Amino acid sequence: MPTGVAIRDAREQLFDAAERVLLRAGPSALTSRSVTTEAGCAKGVLHRHFADFDDFLAELVRNRITRLDARAAVLYDAAGTGTVADNLTEVLRDLFGSVAVAIVGLITSRDDLRARLRRTTPAGIPILTEAAAAIAAYLTAERALGRITADADVDTLAPTLIGTGHMLFADRKATPPEAATVHRVVTAVIAGVVTRPGTPNR
Known part of the structure; x- marks a missing residue:
């Protein structure tokens, strides 16, 4: 998998990927690796945008609240x-x-x-x-x-x-x-x- 992929709207792409994993396999299947694999990007992409995985999940929830x-x-x-x-x-x-x-x-x-x-x-x-x-x-x-x-x-x-x-x-x-x-x-x-x-x- 590419290690330096520049993703347009990376945050939204990661959020959408997390939702798909969540709906398909439930909360226990949601990991940084499963999200980045679903999004088709390197694991480091997530950590460039979020402090850690719980920070990512918190922003996911807040993003959906905004919607x-x-x-x-x-x-x-x-x-x-x-x-x-x-x-x-x-x-x-x-x-x-x-x-x-x-x-x-x-x-x-x-x-x-x-x-x-x-x-x-x-x-x-x-x-x-x-x-x-x-x-x-x-x-x-x-x-x-x-x-x-x-x-x-x-x-x-x-x-x-x-x-x-x-x-x-x-x-x-x-x-x-x-x-x-x-x-x-x-x-x-x-x-x-x-x-x-x-x-x-x-």
């Missing part, structure tokens, strides 16, 4: 359109249909990684914590529009939806749940707070 920010903005802008259940179903399928479940497994399996991530996510599980915040912001917007009740506890509903979604998608090797299954669960969680059109917000 989540863009998805959160789309969800927030969806407030007042479609149905609340449809919007939440879509975001949960998008979140957990990607690499979030695998990354959560990675975080929980590596003590050093969790310690590093505490600097930017001091509470909760990174990615899931940020996803819950995004859903809470969306539900707050829907509450302001009167599409969920004024007394809806969005700070409880959001992590409930995230936890439920994670349970549905948690088996990495199983077929992901169908949209109808996710929609049914979302509908059950928010049933008590969704208002009917023309119903005064209480």
Whole structure:
């Protein structure tokens, strides 16, 4: 394998390679060698860009959190359109249909990684914590529009939806749940707070 390969956007190439290894073989298979082999570059490329492998993994998680920010903005802008259940179903399928479940497994399996991530996510599980915040912001917007009740506890509903979604998608090797299954669960969680059109917000 070449030892001095100059890679355009090397960080992103390494992140993408790590995701493929993670999805294919799980957290235990994720090593600096497996990542650079998957990326088709020399092992030294990773160490030129990151202090060590845990630094690389921490940046991988932070990078995916940044991507989540863009998805959160789309969800927030969806407030007042479609149905609340449809919007939440879509975001949960998008979140957990990607690499979030695998990354959560990675975080929980590596003590050093969790310690590093505490600097930017001091509470909760990174990615899931940020996803819950995004859903809470969306539900707050829907509450302001009167599409969920004024007394809806969005700070409880959001992590409930995230936890439920994670349970549905948690088996990495199983077929992901169908949209109808996710929609049914979302509908059950928010049933008590969704208002009917023309119903005064209480």
